[in-house]
Amino acid sequence: MPRCQNCGFKWSWKEVIMLSVKGKKECSNCHKRQYISAGSSFWITFLITLGFVMPMTMLRPYYEIAWPFFILAFVIYMPLALSFAPFLYKLSNTKYASAKRSNN
Numbered sequence: 001m002p003r004c005q006n007c008g009f010k011w012s013w014k015e016v017i018m019l020s021v022k023g024k025k026e027c028s029n030c031h032k033r034q035y036i037s038a039g040s041s042f043w044i045t046f047l048i049t050l051g052f053v054m055p056m057t058m059l060r061p062y063y064e065i066a067w068p069f070f071i072l073a074f075v076i077y078m079p080l081a082l083s084f085a086p087f088l089y090k091l092s093n094t095k096y097a098s099a100k101r102s103n104n
Helices: 013-022 038-063 067-087
Strands: 024-026 033-036
Touching: 013 024, 013 033, 013 067, 038 067
Parallel strands: none
Antiparallel strands: 024 033
């Protein structure tokens, strides 16, 4: 589970799920706002995309997998991937979209 970048408090699974839904959440220990880090966002997207979308779009045309199986696999895979995702999150003190890079 991720830890607060300010105080090192270990977040619970429920808190991380709420963070992923809202995009930001205050630490229950130090009350500083925390965000999901850019790297974590990338890896979660990578997990969902390459773990399900890529194999299914490649397998479906070649092996003639029926749509009901595709939908069933989606219904099974997504909750598993999303329940595992909080273990991959890292927290950040700054919002991903507001982090600006200087071109010096």
